[in-house]
Amino acid sequence: MRAAVLTGFGAPLSVRSVPGPRADGGEVVVEVLATCVLPYTGEVFGGRRNYPLEPPVVPGPGGVGRVVRVGPDATRLRVGDLVWCDPTVRSRDDALTPDIMLQGLSSRGEGGARLARHLPDGAFAEFMRVPTENVHLLPPEALDDPARWSSL
Numbered sequence: 130m131r132a133a134v135l136t137g138f139g140a141p142l143s144v145r146s147v148p149g150p151r152a153d154g155g156e157v158v159v160e161v162l163a164t165c166v167l168p169y170t171g172e173v174f175g176g177r178r179n180y181p182l183e184p185p186v187v188p189g190p191g192g193v194g195r196v197v198r199v200g201p202d203a204t205r206l207r208v209g210d211l212v213w214c215d216p217t218v219r220s221r222d223d224a225l226t227p228d229i230m231l232q233g234l235s236s237r238g239e240g241g242a243r244l245a246r247h248l249p250d251g252a253f254a255e256f257m258r259v260p261t262e263n264v265h266l267l268p269p270e271a272l273d274d275p276a277r278w279s280s281l
Contacts, residue, residue, distance in 0.1 A: 130146065130149040130254060130255040130256050131144055131146060131255055132145065132146075132250070132255065133187065133189075133253040134185050135182065135185065136184055137185075138174065138175065138176030138182075138184065142253070147187065147254070149256055150250070150256055151198070152198040152199060152200045152258060153200055154200045155221075155260060155261050156259065156260060156261060157199050157206060157212075157261050158196070158198040158256055159192075159194035159196055159264065160195045160196075160255065161193075161194045161255060161256065161257055162192070163192055163193045163276040163278070164189050164191065164192030164193075164253065164279050165190065165276070167190060167234075170188075181235060181237075181242060181245070183242075183246070183249070186251075187233060187250035187253050187257075188233045188253050189234075189252030189257070190231060190233060190234050190252065191216035191251070191263075191279070192213075192257075192279045193211070193212070193275040193279045194211075194212060194214060194252075195210065195211060196208055196212055196264070197256065203261050206261070206266075210266055211266070211268075211271055212265060212267055213264075213279070213281050214232075214257065214265075215263040215264075216231045216234065216251065216252075216263075217230075217232075217263070218230050220240055228240025228241045228243070230248075232248050232250075232251050232259070232263075233250055233252060233257075248260070
């Protein structure tokens with residue numbers, strides 16, 4: 130699949146072919162239809178905002194897409210569903226104080242860094258792998274303007 134890859138801070142994104150994602154238990158693969166570019170993205174990629182990304186990485190803060198694969202433990206999502214992918218990923222082993230990361234953008238602490246290494250790639254690609262609980266069904270009219278809906 131094609132993706133925009135951040136190879137290092139201060140380097141421009143490069144569009145290249147990378148392996149496509151696979152959905153394991155607790156995960157969904159989504160074909161990305163739209164994503165947003167945050168106003169401070171240039172500062173992050175340039176290294177002026179000290180975000181703990183580990184290049185090379187496919188950045189991108191969530192987005193709107195179509196489900197193309199679901200893990201074996203998904204019971205309601207279906208291939209073809211129109212969804213919004215929330216980039217806020219939380220660890221599953223401590224519901225009260227989870228480690229958190231923003232998929233394709235940032236992480237907090239060692240636990241967040243571990244999450245980011247497991248799900249490093251964001252929405253600046255044709256497909257992305259997302260935790261099942263981060264995929265939310267959208268109404269059919271969202272397809273009229275997926276870019277607008279991606280800013281959720």
